[in-house]
Amino acid sequence: MMQTPDPQLLFDLKVAEEQRIEPKDWMPEPYRRTLIRQISQHAHSEIVGMLPEGNWITRAPSLRRKAVLLAKVQDEAGHGLYLYSAAETLGVSREQMIADLHSGKAKYSSIFNYPTLSWADMGAIGWLVDGAAIMNQVPLCRTSYGPYARAMVRICKEESFHQRQGYEIMMTLAKGSQEQKAMAQDALNRWWWPVLMMFGPKDDESPNTAQSMQWKIKRFSNDELRQKFVDATVPQAEYLDLTIPDPDLKWNEARGHYDFGAINWEEFWEVVKGNGPCNRQRLEARQKAHAEGEWVREAAMAYAKKRVMSYEL
């Protein structure tokens, strides 16, 4: 008689052997739930992330900058769609995910709850926010769930342009007039700390990390990624001749890393809880866009049905 292998053992073995888990494979419910939460949160971040930059499309300083920003925001829409599509393979519907975003049940990256006050913020976002996102996303290309890993490969290929165009904006401003350089410095001052918060709570306060690493959803801890980001970014700021707003930032010869100052975690949790500068504005913009698009969605569906009926006649 054939013995049915224990599905949990089979799953553990696949993960240990670096095989990918695919949609119809058996998986533990908490693994599925964690992935749905993480992938949909990631998708929502791409979608809400269009709002702070969308704010500057009509006011970009040149046609070139405008075309670039438009292409970047379109990519973000695309990234959101790749990710929603990956999450749907786990059995959650697109409608449900959107409803959870709009009701406030689902989260998105807290960074997008900060305002974009000047054109220099487009530079700082591309350079720092997308830079931090890349640090997070590159290891996710090897995440254990196949559709998520494949979506991340596609995203990472496109993300590098986002960071480089941001750095180019910063370079142009930093080499420009006194006022332009001051704009760039001001943007760095405002974005630096929220960007460091993007990596999430400290390792000892991040209860899900150990399990996610065991499942190989996550490959590096929050603090490891944050450190990598700081190490990579400091020389980039030095080249721009801009000052990172952290008096404790200092190269540590013994560690081979930069030491940096304490993060204001109170601010982080306030923003996560919905009390950041733009939380309400962002959610309202999403809800409004969705509500105002309802007649379009219905009309398109009705038109498609009518066309099918006319074929069948």
Added chain:
Amino acid sequence: MEWPLWEVFIRSKQGLDHKHVGSLHAVDAQMAMENARDVYTRRREGVSIWVVESKYIHASNPDEQESFFDPADDKAYRHPTFYEVPDSITHI
């Protein structure tokens, strides 16, 4: 009501197969095609697109993977390395 789900397949260049890239929602094939172009080929990743409504895809069951693919397991004679040919014989 949610728009139907479509699976997207892209031929990246002439001479290669269409490959599954992901899915999207659209009301009909024409919209699925246009959305696939905008979502999956913003950088000339394709020269041809197939879309098929997801409900028409039938997939093998991973739980039966072993028994389903079993018939291929014991037929080593389907592979060229099964046959002994002297080293002095070339072009074979």
